[in-house]
Amino acid sequence: MTAQEESALLTQAQAGDIAAFEDFVRLFERRVRALLSGLLSDERDIEEAAQDTFVQAWRNLSGFRGDAAPFTWLYRIAVNAALQRARRKRLDTQPIDDELLDVLEYQHGPAASSPRPPDLVVEDHEVQAFLLDRVRRLPLDFRAPLVLRDIEGWSNQEVADILDLSLAATKSRIHRARMRLRQELELWVRERES
Structure with a gap:
């Protein structure tokens, strides 16, 4: 899927199309989990951070302006979710x-x-x-x-x-x-x- 098609999914989701957002989640769920696996070690933390990522993405759909590729926008949210979880648990190693x-x-x-x-x-x-x-x-x-x-x-x-x-x-x-x-x-x- 091209960045334009990904942006179109987010635009549809911004207009209230839940199915478009679900498609977006399915498209990126595996890659988000792979990223989170590199940042967090506990499977529960990874799962919760992935859920947090997509919940925050849904809540902040209006914040997606298209300045960055949709995946870059989503990765930023995922990294923030991992950082928040790591700070809470004080995971250094x-x-x-x-x-x-x-x-x-x-x-x-x-x-x-x-x-x-x-x-x-x-x-x-x-x-x-x-x-x-x-x-x-x-x-x-x-x-x-x-x-x-x-x-x-x-x-x-x-x-x-x-x-x-x-x-x-x-x-x-x-x-x-x-x-x-x-x-x-x-x-x-x-x-x-x-």
């Missing part, structure tokens, strides 16, 4: 989430690349699991932009818009998150080699 691992493995994992020897695939999987665990341990201020940029594939400007940050702050947070992950990965590799 979280264990790895299997759902996020599944999403990443599908998008970027060994199955997405050309055939490789089994020992390299296992090693890739171990590195991926290690990095996912470390991403989940990042403070949310660094985790959110990193997940949006490197996992969800948004541009730096789109991430800045979603998180309501300046472009410079967005780039800085992504860079700092990557540097922290790189340092931890280098240490992990050295420990494995010794």
Whole structure:
């Protein structure tokens, strides 16, 4: 579906068409849950944040002006829902989430690349699991932009818009998150080699 068709769904929903909004929810529910899985670890929190996202989207339909793509608008609402839930629970670190691992493995994992020897695939999987665990341990201020940029594939400007940050702050947070992950990965590799 194109951004214009997505906008048309929201325009219909703004006019009171509940079925159009339900179509919008069905269209983006899986992607919103994948995003929330990268930001929250508890399945109940993910489910509640997803519900909060769509409830807030319904309540704020009049706030959609079409300045951004509908999905960008919805992602901003989802990130806010995750941030609110994390603040309430004071979640600074979280264990790895299997759902996020599944999403990443599908998008970027060994199955997405050309055939490789089994020992390299296992090693890739171990590195991926290690990095996912470390991403989940990042403070949310660094985790959110990193997940949006490197996992969800948004541009730096789109991430800045979603998180309501300046472009410079967005780039800085992504860079700092990557540097922290790189340092931890280098240490992990050295420990494995010794």
